[in-house]
Amino acid sequence: MVLNCRHVWEHISEYIDGTLDPQVRADVERHLAHCEICSAIIDATRNIIILTADDRVFELPIDFSKRLHARIDEFLQHEHPEPG
Amino acid sequence: MTNSPPVDALENSPELALIASILAGDREKFHLLIRPYETQLYRTAVALLKNEADAEDVVQDAVLKAYRKLASFRGDSKFSTWLIAITLNEARGRLRRDNRAAVDSIDELREGNTDYTPAPLTDWREVPLAMLERQEIRALVQKAVSELPDSYREIVTLRDVEELSVNDTASLLGISISSVKVRLHRARMMLQKKLAPQLKMVAAPQRKRRLLGRLPWF
Numbered sequence: 001m002v003l004n005c006r007h008v009w010e011h012i013s014e015y016i017d018g019t020l021d022p023q024v025r026a027d028v029e030r031h032l033a034h035c036e037i038c039s040a041i042i043d044a045t046r047n048i049i050i051l052t053a054d055d056r057v058f059e060l061p062i063d064f065s066k067r068l069h070a071r072i073d074e075f076l077q078h079e080h081p082e083p084g
Numbered sequence: 085m086t087n088s089p090p091v092d093a094l095e096n097s098p099e100l101a102l103i104a105s106i107l108a109g110d111r112e113k114f115h116l117l118i119r120p121y122e123t124q125l126y127r128t129a130v131a132l133l134k135n136e137a138d139a140e141d142v143v144q145d146a147v148l149k150a151y152r153k154l155a156s157f158r159g160d161s162k163f164s165t166w167l168i169a170i171t172l173n174e175a176r177g178r179l180r181r182d183n184r185a186a187v188d189s190i191d192e193l194r195e196g197n198t199d200y201t202p203a204p205l206t207d208w209r210e211v212p213l214a215m216l217e218r219q220e221i222r223a224l225v226q227k228a229v230s231e232l233p234d235s236y237r238e239i240v241t242l243r244d245v246e247e248l249s250v251n252d253t254a255s256l257l258g259i260s261i262s263s264v265k266v267r268l269h270r271a272r273m274m275l276q277k278k279l280a281p282q283l284k285m286v287a288a289p290q291r292k293r294r295l296l297g298r299l300p301w302f
Binding site: 009010012013014016017019041044045047048049051052053055056057058059060061064065067068069071072073075076079080081082083084 | 106107111112114115118119122123126127130131136140143144147148151152153154155156201202203221222225226229240244245247250265268269272273275276279280283284
């Protein structure tokens with residue numbers, strides 16, 4: 001099936017995740033082979049996904065771990081896990 | 085969640101053994117159990133709550149709840165997924181308390197009726213990880229995620245920040261796999277539309293193309 005740009009946009013996320021049906025994937029790839037705009041949109045989307053996953057975007061606050069374990073310590077003094 | 089873990093699983097998993105010894109009274113070991121996951125839990129909470137102090141509170145509360153409920157973890161899901169589920173619930177509770185649910189459902193309806201057009205770019209192709217050295221770029225990504233409607237932000241957090249599978253995400257959120265895919269697609273397109281032009285603009289003065297060609301998709 002010949003896809004236009006708008007059809008291709010509907011499949012961007014699944015194309016990047018590699019979960020498209022093989023036939024649809026082949027149709028998308030055929031379109032991408034000659035469409036610079038859709039290729040660039042897919043690259044940009046993929047780049048944004050990579051950025052979002054990077055540890056530096058949502059960094060731990062200073063001493064987060066220290067405060068968490070101090071709170072756990074305090075809690076362990078007087079709390080037991082509930083029976084299962 | 086009603087069966088005990090098989091003996092084999094207990095022997096083969098240091099984590100299940102750790103849990104067993106905590107439940108048997110060696111409570112201090114709870115520190116060791118949590119340590120590998122605290123960054124992941126914080127990232128989940130802060131991406132959902134958009135506020136560092138709230139996220140820290142939520143993680144602490146979630147971790148203490150996990151301790152209290154530890155006996156109910158049976159090893160039939162990954163411990164990390166179980167912890168994320170507790171954190172997600174705590175974060176959702178906090179969002180509900182902030183009374184933002186009504187606003188969100190309106191956002192979503194509007195989004196559902198909008199014909200999506202991605203940002204048309206033709207020359208922003210480099211993998212921009214080096215860009216994250218700049219606080220400005222990290223702030224742009226954080227802001228774009230924080231501006232997504234709640235249900236889209238949950239999906240992006242679980243799938244793209246935490247990199248959980250579609251199946252784990254569906255089961256954590258209690259929605260179907262196809263809903264995960266649809267929401268994720270819309271959320272990613274919203275991020276692309278907002279971020280691509282901004283990132284392209286800030287990246288332009290110091291283009292770095294040396295990563296190009298080392299990665300399989302170029």
